[in-house]
Amino acid sequence: MRIAQIAPLIEAVPPKLYGGTERVVYALVEELVRRGHDVTLFATADSQTSARLVPMAEGGLRLLGTKDPIALHVAMLEEVYAQADEFDIIHSHVDYLTFPFARGVTTPTVTTLHGRLDLPETRRVLSRFTDQRLISISWSQRAPVADLPLRWVGTVYNGVCLERFPFRPEPDNPPYLAFVGRISPEKRPDWAIEVARRVGLPLKIGAKIDPADRDWAEEHFLPLLGTPGVEYLGEVDDRQKAELLGGALALLFPIDWPEPFGLVLIESMACGTPVIAFPGGAVEEVVLDGVTGLVCRSRTLDEMVQAVHRIEQLDRAACRRHVEQHFSSEAMTDAYEAIYQQVLLEQATPLVVSADGYLTSATIGDVRRLPPVGSEIGRTATSGFTTPAPLER
């Protein structure tokens, strides 16, 4: 299959330091190439890939400090779609900017939405593009827009390159807790610090501070760095992150927002490190409560403190196994491949919607039934893993 992958230009593929979407694109592209697909990756010039790389920016725009990153994304999309005929399918990871371009060509596009969908402006822009094929990264991600007639073609959980996060059967001794991600009011590193202080364990923090979050960090985070046992490592690269996560007794994840997926959850579990999390967004789809982590449903620091005391009862090998089965590059690529194939099948034949809402593929002398749009391709690909019922159903 001739596949175009459009990565964000904010970070390199994979990111040099912090970065979620570009890391997922990296894992997907490597696995698609390994399976023999003809993949063209539109990404920053300093990206590493086994695919054909079309460089669309000198480097990751966040680290370069580019003033108008949107301009380069629009230029990239123009370039991708000018050569749309070269591809069987175009897979975009740059959100709604894709949509006006996708409409202008016959090559089908699927767009994975990697971000939160609960902002009113996101709702508004999606409602204007109900013709666009969308993929969510968790079922809960869709909840805020569940009432819109969007064209979902699947949910595909993010996957991690397992070899980048080696399994560690035992945590470090003396023990410590870990916090990894962004210093922001969504991720609440201040709550993680308070939990660590109460249980009397060191906390190692590997996280970036975005300009947008600087005020919050100055008021709520930086003043806490004098707390005994708290070590702030700044932004970490993959190697540092695997070391930080792998050695930890547990990852603290006291989020205060609807987490679209939570990539660090699967990175931590891949290392064998269980997760202690507040519920929210995809947390309960990704973490097996009581097996690969503890979800503190009361959303209190007290419950999180208690969870730290119980965390050693969990089996680190079960954490690794959970990721191997459901959140590997291979599992993710299985799901995306299935979606690409379904889209191409639909594309090849005229479609009519039958009375029960199923899409019927009608050709002369042959009426076949296809799975409905929004089918559970993403979930069935991770067979055997029971997630909670999708919130919007």
Next chain:
Amino acid sequence: MRIAQIAPLIEAVPPKLYGGTERVVYALVEELVRRGHDVTLFATADSQTSARLVPMAEGGLRLLGTKDPIALHVAMLEEVYAQADEFDIIHSHVDYLTFPFARGVTTPTVTTLHGRLDLPETRRVLSRFTDQRLISISWSQRAPVADLPLRWVGTVYNGVCLERFPFRPEPDNPPYLAFVGRISPEKRPDWAIEVARRVGLPLKIGAKIDPADRDWAEEHFLPLLGTPGVEYLGEVDDRQKAELLGGALALLFPIDWPEPFGLVLIESMACGTPVIAFPGGAVEEVVLDGVTGLVCRSRTLDEMVQAVHRIEQLDRAACRRHVEQHFSSEAMTDAYEAIYQQVLLEQATPLVVSADGYLTSATIGDVRRLPPVGSEIGRTATSGFTTPAPLER
């Protein structure tokens, strides 16, 4: 003529406080309606207009603090172009986001570029859309992209609503200097403060601080606010701005970037207040050096100090007259109307490019010659005003 005007959603039309593009759109729309055109304005819900308003956001997104303003602009463009058939022409003020939408319809679009064109990412995105009809707001604005084969259809200088900036024959007594705009390294309020300090005159500052400029402001501007005679009024509305500018002995404009136009220059001159400026960008197109202001070509604070001593020799009535003749809403609307008409004429007949680069309008049995694309419609509309030769020619 049925005209769609697409305003940015960052500020209301006109802006409640700071804001350039939306102020220009306001002036243009009011004058087009007065001339009998059927104008539809896509803008924020709290905009004031004589046109049919289609509300595209609750209010100005900067003051609302909207997290993802681009989403609402993309949603707006989708809505505009879904009804493209209702318009004879679409005039966009939201830059390159327009381009992919404009390609999908037969109604012609013209896009006024209101910002700087010297960033590498701007260059890159424009170079991918050489089919799009562009309008510059000064000749110098085009200089950084003069080598690109862009489809310029004119230059139209910004216009000001004269009644909002009443003429003041005499400055206040005791005298003071004014600085109006953004607190930023492009506008250099710190240099204005130093000039005022050296000449021993008070300086009144009406300016916003963008989040992106906060670091700079904290280091270079806020520490100077203790300077005797310096009064910082924060961000000002139109009434405050007219008062601040009209009472001043002169406007200080010690810019350190290629100013695309410099709206405050014409607002100041409209009040009768001459300008003391460093050269750069459009300054020498907008200010008549020695008549409506003094351009300090050495770019030194010493020359600016000397200019303050000489500024009373200039005739305040000449400043007003200069704006009435060349930078009124009416002059601007003359130029835009001429461009709309030319575009519709071209649209009505198939075009071929002749050997000398002129566009030839060829219909059966009739070959007429039209002015070349990039003709000087904007300039000839402000007849009698001699500007420097365009830099790119």
